[in-house]
Amino acid sequence: MAKGITKRSVDYSRWYTDVIAAAQLADYSPVKGCMVIRPTGYAIWEKMQAALDKLFKDTGHENAYFPMFIPEHFMKKEAEHVEGFAPECAVVTHGGGKELEEPLFVRPTSETIIWSMYKDWIQSYRDLPILINQWANVVRWEMRTRLFLRTTEFLWQExxxxxxxxxxxxxETKQMLEIYRIFSEEYMAVPVITGRKTEREKFAGALHTYCIEAMMQDTKALQAGTSHNLGQNFAKAFDVTFQNEAGELESVWATSWGVSTRLIGALIMTHSDDNGLVLPPKMAATPVVFVPIWASNEEMNTVLKKIDEITADWKGKFNFKIDDRNNIRPGRKFNEWEKKGIPIRIEMGPRDMETNEVVLVRRDTGEKIRLPQDNLVERILTTLETMQNDMFNKAKEFRKHNTHIVDDYEEFKQRLDNEGGFYLIHWNGKTATEEKLQEETKATIRCIPFDSPDEPGKCLITGEPSERRVLVARAY
Amino acid sequence: MAKGITKRSVDYSRWYTDVIAAAQLADYSPVKGCMVIRPTGYAIWEKMQAALDKLFKDTGHENAYFPMFIPEHFMKKEAEHVEGFAPECAVVTHGGGKELEEPLFVRPTSETIIWSMYKDWIQSYRDLPILINQWANVVRWEMRTRLFLRTTEFLWQExxxxxxxxxxxxxETKQMLEIYRIFSEEYMAVPVITGRKTEREKFAGALHTYCIEAMMQDTKALQAGTSHNLGQNFAKAFDVTFQNEAGELESVWATSWGVSTRLIGALIMTHSDDNGLVLPPKMAATPVVFVPIWASNEEMNTVLKKIDEITADWKGKFNFKIDDRNNIRPGRKFNEWEKKGIPIRIEMGPRDMETNEVVLVRRDTGEKIRLPQDNLVERILTTLETMQNDMFNKAKEFRKHNTHIVDDYEEFKQRLDNEGGFYLIHWNGKTATEEKLQEETKATIRCIPFDSPDEPGKCLITGEPSERRVLVARAY
Structure with a gap:
């Protein structure tokens, strides 16, 4: 266990904060509910951005930028939307030393401002589809905040x-959810359940919302991304019509979809351990650190010279760092890189040089492997790939172990309190039942999983008929 | 001359707006003074970000993210800073449905919020230097706005x-100015004068400010980037001290530096022509477009098949697009890509196929070159390089031609009105004289150029002694 990091078994919530502090990922700021993303944390966001941006562009999307201020009357054009978002908005009332004629909302999401522009850009079916993404900051006023998971200002793509x-x-709605699934599972090594949100949990203004839900190490659920089919709601609110091929005027169909810096929270809570951050190789800006060991300045020079030889063919294969600081002992360096989650550490001292070997240490398992210095590149690349897969499988195994099928409400309540976890239960499809469930158990319906088979049963709460099981858990 | 684009000679200002509209770079939004950056414009910003970000990281800088809200009392801690920026701030007074206890300023720049964090991060000389950059949106309330050049919200790096x-x-201050010069000249092909701002024009809160100044095609100046030596001003305002190697407490020394989406305006105004946008190859997301020519569907298939063969080895060398739309005639395609500034257009029809040739058209000069289909990759790469250099040299020649040395105030006023341009004049170093110059001529001292030699003379306005010439022009 690392100094300064509370054990998960002692206090999971403190562990999470301690890992963030130890790895210098983020800090609370003097502005209520807002965080500072420090360089180590921001480097993870840059890896996420790069991978997602490529997945978006490969499917024909382009980036653009829309104003962050939204006139008050825009917000009010879509009834459900304003009801859902207006209460959590920050409002600009003064600008340039004067009171504004109309207050401006800082965007909590950009449907309204964007559809006010689409009205000008869309006349005919030839102008469609428009496939635009935006990387931006958004603000939602939050009472209780938590670094990465829930902050007043956060970064996202929409x-x-x-x-x-x-x-x-x-x-499109389904395609983008699938991209989020691929990103989450193949890049973040975070397994997710894909499904549809209930009416109660869908996006304010959407026909329906699809989501990916992940299980954290405390077995709670975390919504990691959402994709909304907005139907014609925003087109109608902003009067966006187009002439179809038959020459008739129709309202335009819309989607929106987003993931945010919350994903960094999901990443931390899925993989990290009592020694600090654990990063899957694909999310590490620097997946490899080389820590030399020496006892004298003479040894230092010999070891560093050898390292230059060994690493000569690493460039372009993967990013790495050589930690050649002379005022810090190796043990402290090991500890530092462990806390920061660097996937592979290579150690080499004078004794290893005698046998032409190095020691490779895996961050995820702690396993130490003696390796010949020859062809190290291949061994490192293979190990990074293995780690990426192992971390995903471990998380998937953990979720499987903690997902239960129950058909008795009392058993459910007891197990939820004792073991936590995901539960597949029958539900009668009614919002009132959903609210009752939450009131009585603090668990919510996370989604109706896509792979939930037709299986007639009785609602766990009311005994009424149910067509299939839904996913229930306590959630972040 | 392209349809819908006013000639520069007729109305330069309308030409600028028309070029932006024709290339679909940006739109005014319904929010006063705020713009929408459309995909074509945003793609340029992405090219700028990628190049700058690499230059920053290669010199040891890391990215981070700080909150966009700044508590009112932070702004007031540095006296010059609040005086300079507070009048142009947007102010949030309400959040989450309630009036805030203390108003929050939307960042016009982030010195104050960042130095409030540095106070926690810096204790000893071992914590220094901190080299952080942030990509963000900022807000400065503007009365008169102009797409890219001056908007209420804009994107930048700081x-x-x-x-x-x-x-x-x-x-560090000088190094970052040099990086801006390199980026401007070697990537944007925009020649710049490097120098120091006068006391009156420096950043509010800085010891001194360095800048790069470019000449637009109407011979007006545009400040394209600034780098500030902040001395210990912000460290003192936020009480940021460190223990030096001798164990004594000292205030920390600071710099800040930034460029913004304004650079897109500079790019447009330096290179574009009466046919629309002209992009230097390094700023084009897609530097090459292949436009096939056919008269029948049968011809179409043959031509497109040949194009697949020709372009087979282009992948990975440069980005390109094959414009295979069947419902648009070639002439309209030429026009469309011309307006969007794509550097090289390749044309090929059945007749070119008979001679195994293509036609290459340079966007900057309009020159058409017949080329054999073999080894086209090499010719395209060479042409892109030549264009990049030619565009820089042309702009530099233009600036040289329009830069004048004058020593008579009446002559200066007359020439400035008649020919515009840059003027190297003697100045007595006094702010009052600088203000008089601006009142009487609408020209400002752009900078004291680094390469301005020691040259005793008499102030153009007052006749008082001057040590060297300064750069004067009307500016954006």
Whole structure:
């Protein structure tokens, strides 16, 4: 266990904060509910951005930028939307030393400002589809905040697309959820359940919302990304019509989808341990650190010279750092890189040089492997790949172990309190039942999983008929 | 001349707006003074970000993110700073449905919030230097706005560094200005004058400000980037001290530096022509477009098949687009890509196929070159390089032609009105004289150029002694 990091088994919530502090990922700021993302944390966000941006562009999306201020009357055009978001907005009332004629909302999400522009850009079916994404900051006033998971200002991407048909919009909504699943599982090594949100949990203004839900190490759920089919709601609110091929005027179909810096929280809570951050190789800006060991300045020079030889062919294969600081002892260096989650540490001292070996240490398992100095590149690349897979499988195994099927409400309540976890339960599909469930157990319906089979049963709460099981858990 | 684009000679200002509209770079938004950066414009910003970000990281800087809200009392801690910025701030007074206890300023720049954090991060000389950059949106309330050049919200990067000595801070300030010069000249092909701002024009809160100044095609000046030596001003305002190697407490030394989406305006106004946008190859997300020519569907298939063969080895060498739209005639495609500034257009029809040739068209000169289909990759790469150099040299030649040395105030006033341009004049170093110059001529001292030699003379306005010439022009 690392100094300064509370054990998970002692206090999970403090452990999370301690890991963030130890790895210098983020800090609370003097502005209530806002965080500072420090360089180590921001480097993870840059890795996320790069991977997602490529996935978006490979599917034909382009980036753009819309103003962060939204006139008050725009927010009010879509009834559900304003009801959902207005209460948590920050409002600018003064600018340039004067009171504004109309207050400006700092965007909590950009549907309204974007659809006010799409009105000018869309006339004919030839102008469709529009496939735009934006990387931006947004603000949602939060009472209780938690670094990365829930902050008043956060960074995200929001895709906003416009289509000629309902079918195309639905296909886009599903495609983007699938991209989020791929990103989460193949890059973050975080397994997710894909499914549909209930009416109560859907985005304010959407027809329906799809989501990916992940299990954290305390077995609580975390919503990691959402993709919304907005139907024609925003087109109608902003009067965006197009002439179809038959020459008739129709309202445009819309989607929006987003993930945020919350993903960094999901990453930490899925993989990290009592020694600090554990990063899957694909999310590490620097996946390898080389820590030399020496007892004298003479030894230092010999060891560093040898390291230059060994690492000569590493460039372009993966990023690495050589920790050649002379005023810090190796043990402290090991500890520092462990806390920061660097996937692979290579150690080499004079004794290893005699046998032409190095020691490779895996951050995820702590395993130490003696390796010949020859062909180290290949061994490192293979190990990084293995680690990426192992971390995903470990997390998936953990989720499987903690996912339960229950059909008795009392058993459910007891197990939820004792073991936590995900539960697949029958539900009658009614919002009132959903609210009752939350009131009585603090658990919510996370989603109706796509892979939930038709399976008639009785609602766990009311005994009424149910067509299939839904996913229930306590959530962040 | 392209349809919908006013000629520069007729109305330069309308030409600028028309070029932006024709290339779909940006739009005014319904929010006063705020713009929407459309995908074509944002792609340029992404090219700028990628190049600058690499230059910053290669010199040891890391990215981070700080809150965009700044408590009112922070702004007031540095006297000059609040005086300079508070009048142009947007102010949040309400959040989460309630009036805030203390108003929050939307950042016009982030020195105050960042130095409030540096106070926690810096204790000893071992914590220094801190070399942090942030990519962010900022807000400065503007009365008269112009797309890219001056908007209420804009995107930028702001570097904020902390150092143990005055010398180190000064070296950093100069290094970052040099990076801006390199980026401007070698990537944007925009020649710049480097120099120091006068006391009156320096950043509010800085010891001194260095800048790069570019000449637009109407011979007006545009400040394209600034780098500030902040001395110990912000460290003192936020009480940021460190223990030096001798064990004594000292205030930390600071710099900040930034460039913004304004650079896109500079790019447009330096290179574009009466046919629309002209992009230097290094700023084009897609430097090459291939436009096939056909008269029948049968021809279409043959031509497109040939194009696949020709472009097979282009991948990975440069980005390109094959414009295979069948419902648009080639002439309209030419026009469209011309307006969007794509550097090289390749044309090929059935007749070119008979001779195994293509036609290459340079966007900057309009020159058409017949080329054999073999080894086209090499010719395109060479042409892109030549264009990049030619565009820089053309702009430099233009600036040289429009830069004048004058020693008579009446002559200066007359020439400034008749020909515009840059003027190297003698100045007595006094702010009052600078103000008089601006009142009487609408020209300002752009900078004291680094390469201005010691040359005793008489102040153009007052006749008082002057040590060297300064650069004067009307500016954006």
């Amino acid at each position: 895709g906003h697309t416009a289509h000629a048909t309902a079918e195309e919009a639905e296909a | 570097g904020h560094t902390a150092h143990a000595t005055a010398e180190e801070a000064e070296a």
